[in-house]
Amino acid sequence: MGFLGPSGTFTEEAASKLRGVLVAFDSIVGVLEAVDKGEVDLGVVPIENSIEGPVGMTLDLMVHDYDLKIRNEITIPISHKLLVNPDVKVEDVDIVYSHIQALSQCRKFLDKLGVVTHATPSTSAAAELVSGKKNAAAIGTARAAQIYGLKIAEDDVQDYKNNVTRFVVIDHGDHSMTGRDKTSVVFSLMKDKPGGLCEILGEFSRKDINLTKVESRPSKEKLGRYIFFIDFEGHRADPEIGNILNIIKSKVEYIKILGSYPTEGEDLHSFR
Numbered sequence: 001m002g003f004l005g006p007s008g009t010f011t012e013e014a015a016s017k018l019r020g021v022l023v024a025f026d027s028i029v030g031v032l033e034a035v036d037k038g039e040v041d042l043g044v045v046p047i048e049n050s051i052e053g054p055v056g057m058t059l060d061l062m063v064h065d066y067d068l069k070i071r072n073e074i075t076i077p078i079s080h081k082l083l084v085n086p087d088v089k090v091e092d093v094d095i096v097y098s099h100i101q102a103l104s105q106c107r108k109f110l111d112k113l114g115v116v117t118h119a120t121p122s123t124s125a126a127a128e129l130v131s132g133k134k135n136a137a138a139i140g141t142a143r144a145a146q147i148y149g150l151k152i153a154e155d156d157v158q159d160y161k162n163n164v165t166r167f168v169v170i171d172h173g174d175h176s177m178t179g180r181d182k183t184s185v186v187f188s189l190m191k192d193k194p195g196g197l198c199e200i201l202g203e204f205s206r207k208d209i210n211l212t213k214v215e216s217r218p219s220k221e222k223l224g225r226y227i228f229f230i231d232f233e234g235h236r237a238d239p240e241i242g243n244i245l246n247i248i249k250s251k252v253e254y255i256k257i258l259g260s261y262p263t264e265g266e267d268l269h270s271f272r
Contacts, residue, residue: 002031002040008124008144014074014167015044026121028057032066035170042071043170049078050164051105054215058168059229062258063186064220069174070184070259078163080106082154083127083138083145090137090153097126098139106139109157166264174236174259181235182212184258187248188219188227197228200251203244204232227254235260 003015005024015022023040025031031043046055062068080102084093093115096103100119103110110117115137120126126138127148137153138144145152175181189196204211213231234241236257249255 002034002043004028004031004045004122006122006124006128008127008141008147009122010076010078010141010165011044011046011122011167012124013141013143014046014076014165017074018042018044018169026125028055029061029065032061032068032170035068035172036066041171043068044074044167045170046101046165047073047168048166048213049101049105050162051158051160052101054217054229055101056217059186059217060220062170063227063256068170068172069257070168070261071171071173071175072169072261073182073264074167074169075164075264076167078105078158078165079156080123080139080158080163081142081145081152082109082157083130083140083148083150084136084153085130085132085134086149086151088134088137088153092135093137093153095136096139097129097136099123099126102126102139105158105160105163108159109154168259169261174257175261177235177237177260178262180263181260182231182233182263183236183241183260184229184231185245185255186227186229186258187252187255188225190251190253200228200248201230203247207240207244209234209241209244229258233263 001020002023004011028045034040035043045058047058095116097118097120103117123140124144127140127144130136130138131148210233216226216228219225219227
């Protein structure tokens with residue numbers, strides 16, 4: 001099972017909820033590439049945070065670069081910690097390293113410290129980088145502190161306490177129906193017209209299908225051109241859901257099913 005590493009990341013914590021040997025990769029693209037080539041059976045990557053929103057790299061790679069599917073989702077609470085070397089005090093710190101998402105989630109805390117920030121590939125990579133440095137700190141996990149011989153100088157340094165990250169399990173195929181499922185799709189409209197998006201979303205409303213997420217991202221084609229991501233309750237193999245998707249296909253320029261999978265906590269271990 002591939003995950004965004006190295007050891008000590010929140011992604012490792014999410015992946016550890018599954019059965020299997022964990023293999024660390026230094027980037028999200030590295031995880032998806034390993035799944036695509038069959039080097040690992042599954043991949044675990046972050047896709048959404050309750051404070052900072054979507055993880056754009058994960059979404060973009062799944063849309064533009066890989067024909068992989070979401071097989072399951074895992075949601076964990078995020079508690080960021082300021083990590084320093086054992087003999088370092090908080091007032092000694094003038095530079096803080098961490099993943100860009102973690103830095104963004106701790107913006108107010110960092111502004112109050114008055115430090116310079118630098119982004120790293122992961123929170124654990126940041127912890128490894130500051131090991132032995134007298135004026136540097138990392139924002140990371142308690143496990144990263146243990147691995148790299150650091151101490152927790154400040155706990156829960158995120159700006160908002162209700163901080164949750166959603167991770168997805170990536171495979172070549174998605175999950176069979178369980179009766180408590182959701183589906184993720186991405187689509188682009190044929191042309192920019194008033195009510196175009198409303199017309200598509202209305203198909204779900206007419207069938208009383210609940211949408212759990214709606215968001216947009218640039219299409220990478222031209223300025224002002226967007227693609228839309230939606231999550232909704234139900235499985236693509238359900239005849240009613242399949243009918244809605246067929247109707248939408250006739251009204252959009254492009255659509256891709258990213259996967260149908262159990263809602264979090266349902267059938268988490270049945271991958272094989």
